[in-house]
Amino acid sequence: MAQYxxxxxxxxxxxxxxxxxxxxxxxxxxxxxxxxxxxxFPMTLPSFMKHVRTLETNGLIKTSKSGRVRTCELNRARLALVDDWLAEQRRIWDERTDRLEDFLNQEEQ
Known part of the structure; x- marks a missing residue:
């Protein structure tokens, strides 16, 4: 869990x-x-490369070098972490709002 x-x-x-x-x-x-x-992007190449390294370090992009050209590619699987987390948050809040709706309906009766 801590690693996740x-x-x-x-x-x-x-x-x-x-x-x-x-x-x-x-x-x-x-x-x-x-x-x-x-x-x-309006910045120097060294500044831009810091952003590329941050994305690569966190697994969001992959880079590869062929000759003198370094190519960046999106790691879509890594974005699944965010999607999974958001889905869990949606589920939690849906359950909370469902319980609130049930409570309010009981109060009306």
Missing amino acids: AAQLDGVFVALGDSTRRGIVRRLGRGPTSVGDLARE
Whole structure:
């Protein structure tokens, strides 16, 4: 459980920055080179690479190098952590609102 929580924390930290969310959004359309990806963001390449490393460290993207070109690809399976967590939160809140509705209906009767 602690490992799951640590992984989830890392994913949320990585997604907590608008530049990194933009990178994830762009990679949702398909893999691309770091150079092409960096051109879409108004910052220096070293600053951009910090964002890439954060996403890679937290498992949201994978990079590979062929010759002089480094390519980034979205790791969609890692996003499943967020989807699973959100589904659990939805279930919890649905149960709470169902209990509240039951309580209010009992009060009316």
